[in-house]
Amino acid sequence: MLIYPAIDIKDGKCVRLTQGEKSAETIYFQEPWEVARRFEEAGAQRLHVIDLDGAFEGESRNLAAIRKIIETVKIPVQTGGGIRSLERLEQLFDIGVWRCILGTKALEDPHMLQQALERYGDGMVVSVDAKNGLVAVDGWTRVGTREAMDFARELETVGLKTLVYTDIARDGMMKGPNLQAIEKLRKAVSLEIIASGGVSCLQDLLNLKALGVEGAIVGKALYEGAVTLQQMEEAMKA
Secondary structure, three states: OEEEEEEEEEOOEEEEEEOOEEEEEEEEEOOHHHHHHHHHHOOOOOEEEEEHHHHHHOOOOOHHHHHHHHHHOOOOEEEEOOOOOHHHHHHHHHOOOOEEEEOHHHHHOHHHHHHHHHHHHHHEEEEEEEEOOEEEEOOOOEEEEEEHHHHHHHHHHOOOOEEEEEEHHHOOOOOOOOHHHHHHHHHHOOOEEEEEOOOOOHHHHHHHHHHOOOEEEEOHHHHOOOOOHHHHHHHHHO
């Protein structure tokens, strides 16, 4: 199972939010690319970068910071947040992004998602962000009526290969992932699943690995020093 250190960018800085709330922001680093470099040096094989301003406002706002991260590291970078058009996708792939993540747009514009899949194939990822089992959009500020599991099944039928699943209630809380929901998802679809939200210790990662997910996104546990990236990578090799 791959570990994806998370870099969330807001106002050009590396921050973490609790349950996606703007008011619950902690600034960890002024320069996100410096964090990216440190993660790479610590053994990261991938990076998960989110433009929070883009997610909230519906338009990418931190393209310069994302470009600087890609210029700084040699490992693949997947990014999301505020991607609402094929033009923006093209721009991100042109600067060297490995994979792009759609959230709100994938739910609200299936036609654009299909076009993106036809054009970029495995370079596309969809984020299914769930709150009480329902899909949330617009930077998690709005919860709809679509069941997360039903949406995941639909994504598989249109040809998606990789999905990020986030339990919003667990995000930034360091209380462990929602293993029950992730196990249900694992049984519902054959997609590559990257789990996000709640990882606080090595046991959480081992539990996810036992469920058969392909990746885990880790944020606050790394920034707060609860566990090191080296410890995580060693545990995944065991």
